[in-house]
Amino acid sequence: MHIDFSTAKGRSSYRFLVGAIAPRPIALVSTIDAAGQRNLAPFSYFNLMSAAPPVAVFSVTQPADRAKKDTLTNVLASGEAVIHIVSHAIVERMNLASVAYPNGVDEFARTGFTPVPSLQVQPPRVAEASIAFECTLIQSIPLGTARGAGTLVICQIRVMHIDDRVLTADSMSIDPQALDAVARMGDDWYCRASGPAVFSLPRIHSDRAVGVDGLPAALHSCGEWSSEELARLALAEELPSSDEVNEFRSGHRLATRQTLAAIARQHLAHFDVRSALLAAICASQAAAEQSCVTI
């Protein structure tokens, strides 16, 4: 199927959009109104847009029953908000904070979260959240007027609070297992960014890679390698020379195609893509020779 947004109905396309653009991190946003009354609500139209300057955005949609959600009214009036990352330990209280309480209800009291004074902005932060960002409003951009239309809120991060317990041992970054962040998916689905759901994929700091189209044709045609394996092999900065291939093969004269492929996969698992490519090329050569013998 496909959805043409010039004819699609808003409500049904919403479910496909939020189901597809997922998982989304959740901002638990603390604001205060003109009378100093606290407000807290979650928003999953949320992300980091810049690191220097540090800028985060979230989007507040147009409700059916009132002119604006309280968070938007407050952030536009005060120009301040505190954004918290939702971890699994606070997910039920985050959900409780999403109740459309009447204007003026203190969601800190309703949810049982503890307010702590912020350093540079008026809205308090949530003591129970491992990460909090004190923010000031840069700009708000209304994206439409229909129900469900968002107003994009662009915030400059002034101060970041990090609970020491979510830091890595060297205190140089955030440990995802300790943070145990929760993200929103479609319908009532959430996911938890910890345990086996978290994996690492080393970032490539090179300005060249042979690319899938630069791999020897035999690697594509031998049927041994999945598209994802080819993509990792393609990270090699250059193809091995024929001397290197010949040397490797003579050092593994008795190795079968399967053994050579297993060696390549071992190197791939350890991200030694150069050695993996050498073994994979030899495996594909062995495969070609085997098929010649069979014929």
Ligand SMILES: Cc1cc2nc3c(=O)[nH]c(=O)nc-3n(C[C@H](O)[C@H](O)[C@H](O)COP(=O)(O)O)c2cc1C
């Ligand atoms: C996990 C989660 C994510 C949400 N994301 C958004 C969002 O991105 N934008 C939005 O307008 N409402 C979102 N909501 C709904 C608001 O939290 C809800 O409308 C809330 O009552 C707004 O509170 P306020 O009127 O105090 O601002 C979300 C709710 C939940 C539970």
